[in-house]
Amino acid sequence: MSATRFLARMSLDTEVGTALSDTRIRLLEAIQREGSINRAAKAVPLSYKAAWDALDTLNNLAPEPLVSRTIGGRQGGGTQLTDYGRRIVAMYRALEIEYQATLDRLAERLKEVDGGDIQAFQKLMHRMSMKTSARNQFSGPVTGLRTGGIDYEVRIQLDADTEIAAIITSASAENLGLAIGREVTALVKSSSVMLAIDPSLRLTARNQLWGTVSTVHEGPVNSEVTLTLPSGRSVTCVVTAASCKDLGITPGLRACALFKASSVILAVCE
Structure with missing residues (x-):
């Protein structure tokens, strides 16, 4: 090595x-x-x-x-x-x-510190140095790759209990050099994330992340809502102020952040 x-x-x-x-x-x-x-x-x-x-x-x-x-x-x-x-x-x-x-x-x-991992530390620095306009950034290893001819479904493990899925073209998967275990960063714009509070709803969105509303930044037209997931990660979405009022979105409320697999952009560090 x-x-x-x-x-x-x-x-x-x-x-x-x-x-x-x-x-x-x-x-x-x-x-x-x-x-x-x-x-x-x-x-x-x-x-x-x-x-x-x-x-x-x-x-x-x-x-x-x-x-x-x-x-x-x-x-x-x-x-x-x-x-x-x-x-x-x-x-x-x-x-x-x-x-x-x-x-x-x-x-x-x-190297002398118990559990010290230089490569893990470098990986963290890569993640933190990436600049993007996407409000939501998640990192984790690829745990699943399924080809559909033109498209690939890519599954990324965020933690022991949470995976997200992305749909990208086969050409993009090849260009990124995706493989099981490869570390990737998933980017999701806040405007692509929807919000739901009813667990009984059946929705087609591939990614459904349940958490607790931690902050609500209200605006005259739209509001920015952030959920804290059980793992401690967070996901932010933009919803209309009227929808926030109708759903009773306030800190402490259990809610689900929904986004389509096609709304996820993948990036890798060389």
Whole structure:
């Protein structure tokens, strides 16, 4: 089994956003090598506009310019790092080396902890770093794959008592490399989730998750309702304010979140 290692990727954030990141440092290093923003942008790679925007941000935030530009002349003009810019790059890389050494020491310490699992910790970091507009995000292993010709039904285990199902195309299943036991993330938009409170209702929605209403954020037209499932996970749906009133949706009420298997989007981490 190959060794597992955390890899350092630093960023320096300010109140107006990220100032220094690995991408911007690589852009500065490429400018120093190439002497041209256009060639440096291609080397990173970044679009020409994104490279210019990054340089403008760096120069605006720094107490001294990191990049100097010359126009025309015998050499035809170009772009180079200033002495200050070269020092910033050198300090960033030095900090990165120390950061990596710290992560390596942490990895060694985790091996000594009872039950310490570096891969499980990395998996958690992958889940937490994913950014998506979908309000509901669930992760778990694939426990079932059933082909229907064009489509695949995929079952994902959320906990010992809860599975959800997704319907995706065969091409998507192949592209994602789905297999039994593969860890996937399931995304469900809150607008795709319906709410019911009557256990006797027979519905066609493949996914039916019972829980307790934990929060209700009321709006003039729609309300956002969050259920807490027995496992501690939560699922959020958007329903009309009128429906909330008619159903008597209040915190503490037992309710069911319903969504179709075709409303589930699957994602995997490489």
